[in-house]
Amino acid sequence: MKKFRLLTPGPTAVPEETLLELAKPVFFHRTPEFRQILGEVIEDLQYLFRTKNTVIPLTSSGTGGLEAALVNCVPRGKKAICLISGRFGARWRAICQAFGIEAVSVEVPRGQAVAPAQLEQALRDHPDAVAVCCTLSETSTGVANDVEAFGKIVSATPALLLVDAISGLAAMECRTDDWHIDVCVTGSQKALMLPPGLAFVSVSDKAWKQIEANRPCAFYFDLKKARQKLATHDTPFTPAHTLIRALRVSLKRLRAEGIEQLWVRQKRIAEAARAGFKAMGLELFASRPADGLTVVKVPENIDGVELLNRLEKKYGLKIAGGQDDLKGKIFRLAHMGYIDQFDVLAALAGVELVLLEMGYPLEPGRGLAAAQKMLASA
């Protein structure tokens, strides 16, 4: 028997009770019953986002949520500062370019976080920037950016802070209102414990003022229209309503734990994962690591692609590799949503076993013990 464990930073595993909800018969969406469900889901999302702002559901990948944020907030020809610490930060810039928005790039080497001082400098150089785009958890490198610090800086200016929190929200501390996040975007397939297909976008009053003044290059992603429909718990277009019904089940579970407790638990699991890999003699890739995933450098003389193949084929452990030219050089282990501390121990154990098989010098159990010590210390 080989038990499969999905440990990639999205899509992530979905609780069995949520999967069963997805198998329920299809219902109609323009009904009081669905409006009730949508209302509950939005309210639970506001709780998880830590916001009083409207949270708008979109039927799309997370990228659709990022596009909605940008095209509604920043008019064509205007400027956005993009803080880029990896592939997903760079996505903000690519969206700007597609819509004729001037992107000012503040880019750091992969594995690093953008320093708040760099943002301050960029805002001094570009006081006409309409928005600052950043990533809470840069899924390609495992870096957490200091969004709290960014929020303090941006809120003192007329610019809006747009945050890609797709792999960060509900996987690590994120306080939308307290941190002055104007538009916060997440997706369904990460810490929210649902398959992909939905994105969620919270919008602050400061952002709505800007959005109301714009005539956006948008129809499907027109946030004003979505807000208007949401006032009666409705959507402008047929939503992926069976996903929304199932999301309610996953959100209830998250809410039952409590968001502050969840953040503490996530932090502890992340610390355990990091301690485990370090005790194996491995090096972490992120200088400022996120809590929802751990990114590890593949040791010299070890074939990183082969390492992941063996983990999957022999042990059923599906861990993500590096993207683009980081392929084979890093691996990325998710610990968010329905992935718990014991799944992380399984991953550490699998990595130990495969590294031993591949001739890497290692004392079996060292990584596990270090992780367990961290778990026990809390």
Add this chain to the structure above:
Amino acid sequence: MKKFRLLTPGPTAVPEETLLELAKPVFFHRTPEFRQILGEVIEDLQYLFRTKNTVIPLTSSGTGGLEAALVNCVPRGKKAICLISGRFGARWRAICQAFGIEAVSVEVPRGQAVAPAQLEQALRDHPDAVAVCCTLSETSTGVANDVEAFGKIVSATPALLLVDAISGLAAMECRTDDWHIDVCVTGSQKALMLPPGLAFVSVSDKAWKQIEANRPCAFYFDLKKARQKLATHDTPFTPAHTLIRALRVSLKRLRAEGIEQLWVRQKRIAEAARAGFKAMGLELFASRPADGLTVVKVPENIDGVELLNRLEKKYGLKIAGGQDDLKGKIFRLAHMGYIDQFDVLAALAGVELVLLEMGYPLEPGRGLAAAQKMLASA
């Protein structure tokens, strides 16, 4: 016991085996296994579309597919002729307006189809039109437009024919290649027997030439990027991959029947539905009815909203009402996808019973007998 039957023209009922597929554990999407699934699904869609063209999957509502068609094919400032026979035809115009495309409206009263001669005239008046946008099955009125005739006319010009086939594809005859449809759009939640969340867009060589020359106002809906990824059975962004896995199950079922046989069966069910309602003394709303739904006028002195409420509350029959100012004046019964001839008989029986309860003069069984006669005649 009250058995629920979802008989609205989208979302529609989903086969049990497809629902169970949705409850299977989540898997990873950048794998040979998923590429195999996506490849099969695209090939089955090409079969159903009757096309050799690329069929591009999008994670969105059907409306996202319409937006993708327009913004990729028609540059800002250029002209599109919109053939409007109801709310969904009007959606094409609304998308044009959002993206700075000049919409030339050819509008007919609701219940009517656009005459091919009207299109010929519009093309004579606007030889600079880049595209003609139309609706195969106008879901708001039950009208089928003569897309075959439109195709003959448009193919003789440089313009592209964009077809909203969301409630039409696999519910009635639609020959993408033979009819010269350049971009054909459908959604997952109608005749394809899946919950909402996916749209599909086929693109002809003539359309690709135009698309390649454009710099579209698109990122998430950039069809060039999607085509590039699809060459290796991949997608630019995380797709709703569990929906795609489940779609494979529904498509296998459609393909096992055969598309020509399916069209014949759909036609027969539609004829039975129409014969049934007419035998009750009711009037059909559509002058040129589609095969995937039947739209019926609510008789004078009968409260149409109450009629639908009773059908749902007492008999579990969920039939759609009219939209906007047609609310209470018509009702819309779907017969596509997983809704079969006996479900239609159930709907006819329910309507008979409720009309009798509401004091409408009717001989019980007349509608049913007329429908059955039509079913038996085939």
